Amino acid sequence: MPWPAFPSIALQPDEVGRLFSALASGRLMFGPRPGSDGSCRLQPLPEIPAHPGAAQPFLSLKKFLVPDGDPLWAWTSERYAGPPPPPRLTVVDLPLCDLQALAWLDLVFAEDPPYRARREALLVVGAPCQPAADCFCDPAGLLPGGDLFRAGTRWWALSPVGEALLVRAAGPGNLAGEPLPGPEPGGAVPTVDPARFAGSAGDPLWDEAAARCLACGACSAVCPTCMCYEVVDDPRLDGTVTRRRVWDNCFFPEHARVAGGHDFRPGRGRRLRFRFEHKYLGFGPWRGLSSCVGCGRCRRACPVGISLEEVAGRLARGAGP
């Protein structure tokens, strides 16, 4: 299955120059770059690299769009005030899995004012990457989000903002639909049968899969679409208070605990099943929409080698290992 098509155009060098100026003007630039420790991270770039080369950063765009500790408001002199305007950023050379994850965040935070402000101040440019052995791309998954995509001299508009940038650089009327040059599909996001999932509450597979889980939460922390949060107040000696949202984790024992101590999701097996449900079946208005993008981060981060895909396989096969 091919990657979806978007309006596309091959740009001349002078047009690329104009586009780069527009992408860089008044903005901080970031891209995935290997650090001295060998980990690839989203790092500041002095300029947009002339040649596209996507790589998967350790943390996805959620690091910028739902940053850990993001201020929701500040309380000063008996007044609540919203957060300061977010920085204007351009992030280039993101792989398709992270663009699919961005589409998911855009969906679930569509009505979230701090997210909207950060998203509107962000331009995202994707590029084809070399898939690793432990990840896969699924073109049938979420429609990639972001604004632009580039490969060689060809550019794609992924959003109206991206299209306006291309038209400004190259003039109107020359864009034509063209599939994204993504990698060959390396696999497919597991399809989970809702009825089989619903009937699996008493299946030992959850406790067995969770038996070696350390509840460290690394899988959710690195997942580009895990987005649950806690809110904490950050009071200062001068009397100001900042309420922040911090990353939470459904493997943590307080996640479903209420005042008085009752825990509505006791045990690691149930918590693993909850994460599985969120990832493959979706919650609320997004029921039926999987938010796994095949990036492989969770499996890579898990210190004990738990793979939700293997769990999905076991569920599909029925009881037993």
Add this chain to the structure above:
Amino acid sequence: MNAGFLPMPARIVAIEPLDRDHRLFSLRPAQPFDLRPGQFVEITIPGVGAFPVSACAPVAAGLLTSCIRRAGRVTEALFQLESGALLGVRGPFGNGFPVETFYGSDPLLIAGGLGIAPLRALLHALLAIPERVGRITLLYGTREPGALLFREELAGLAATGRIDLRLSVDFAEELSLEEWGVACEVGLVNDLLRAVTFDPARTVAALCGPPGLYRCLIEELARAGIPPQRIFATLERRMRCGIGECCHCVTGGVFLCREGPVFSLDRLRSMEGAI
């Protein structure tokens, strides 16, 4: 009331102690707002945190009245505050009880413990429309006699025949409840249910209480003949956003804060882990 995460300033205008761990807080938010019975707000103490709570009375004269139990870090801090303190309120969130479903019915309200708080808001909403509803029955159980909240008010409503009130306590050292003019059984709320007579075809039921109350009672109401779409329960869960994002309250794939917290039994049956 407001959008996003910014709370509306709200001042405490009255605090009425009910017992050692329960107080009635009346807040006056800076702008007018409305809150249906069963809906909830998030109350913020700047520098401490926030918690979700429903109102225990319909909003009147711009006042939000909640019965709050000292149960955790933030409510403990609230109990240290006095009238005049400035807090924050976000909301309203959730669906609330479908008051119109009670039109033409005999409402049967069943409360366990602090579950009386949102049901009292519903009760007052129903008492305000006597021409639209029939006989109101309230079954209310707590752990011990001292924990019965709003007892003078409820006893007064029972004495004037406006509600049929049945009380129960799990334990009682002293049985001095007759002084309120209301009989109180020692036992579980289930026993009260077996003792009252109601016409299932005319009944709409609303429950609020700890998880055990739902497990014991809600299907018993259905077995007694009340259609499951006319039995409502409001669910408590950890909540941090109220807008279907933070994921703590999700039960059976449903954001309780958005689609609930009030659900009919026929819906609850399809939500794994709800009751």
